[in-house]
Amino acid sequence: MKKKKSFLEFVSDNTFIHILLSIILGFLVGAIFLVVMRLSVGEAYGRLFHSVSNVKGITYVIVYSVPYIVAGLSVAFSFKTGVFNIGAEGQFVVGSMAAAIVGIRFGTLPRPVLVILCFLVAMLAGAVWGIIVAFLKTKWGINEVLSMIMFNWIAFYLSNFLAGRPGIKSEGSAEATANISENATLLFSKDFIKKMGFAPTANGGIFIAIVIMIVIWIVIEKTTLGYRLKAVGFNKYAAEYGGINVNKSIMTALAISGALAGLAGALQLMGMGGRISIFSSQEGFGFAGIVVALIGCSNPFGVFIAGLFYGWLMYGGSKLNLVGAPTQLINVIVGTVVFFIAISVIFANLKYLVKSKPGQK
Secondary structure, eight states: OOOOOOHHHHHHHOHHHHHHHHHHHHHHHHHHHHHHTTOOHHHHHHHHHHTTSSHHHHHHHHHHHHHHHHHHHHHHHHHHTTOOOTTHHHHHHHHHHHHHHHHHHTTTSOHHHHHHHHHHHHHHHHHHHHHHHHHHHHHHOOOHHHHHHHHHHHHHHHHHHHHTSTTTBOSSSOSBBOOOOGGGOOBOOHHHHHHHTOOTTOBTHHHHHHHHHHHHHHHHHHSHHHHHHHHHHHOHHHHHHTTOOHHHHHHHHHHHHHHHHHHHHHHHIIIIISSOBOOSSOOOHHHHHHHHHHHTTTOHHHHHHHHHHHHHHHHHHTTGGGGTOOTTHHHHHHHHHHHHHHTTHHHHTGGGGSOOOTTOO
């Protein structure tokens, strides 16, 4: 007869509970910081939750979430295949710049054609950025984490260089590219937005994110390719012994992951940004994808929910200054959540706090 689990055993064996506990602890630490700063916890967190109390706020959260969801799916895919894609930031940047160039230079193309073309070039740019790192790793054994960090900075300065080129740079005084053509945007019509009471930047990016989530789940869980990639992620030596080409699998994983990160950059540009500024620092969408992937346990559906949660924190956090609370509080909460997820083994070991009765094992 199967032994009934105790409460601590249930908590220890449930990954979802570990994530939930990490989030709760994140908010508790945030509350402690507010108390230390002599600010009202109720007012600050009330403002955070009030940000999604109406249709406009909810659509803002969805718009904010889309690039985080897709960047999270990019990182989660690489996690599943045993590769730590810390280069999603650079892939995101080159993808958004590629989409911007096409959206500016080919703005007269019909909207469906131009949107698809922007997506394709963004995915191609991100995939190439990932493949280069994969080649360095498989050909010469160069550590992918180190090379990805370097390629993030190369992408950063390359984007700034291209943003200042004639024909790409804004004709005004703004230190940014020109706006992409209206035919390259994903925005809903102004009449539809006004009728529905949506945020001004409401767009169809969330539907694309949903499709990508489903496709990634199918690839990982239901295809031979996904099986091979996961096998390499579990144990590359056993996978190689079983006849799987490990180097080819790493190249494929980083190409797909890079393509997704590049697409995330295009979605941010075409759904909300409209143009790319000359950066003074890295924006962090790719790095946020790592956080989203961790919170979502690298499960495509979990990543989708985690991306919405992260988007809510980013949007709601921007309103905290209305009650005198620093917007940086959100970074404290997110950092604490990630910290506890990283050490979630402490939750998994809670069941050992229960002392066995005499005669029990």
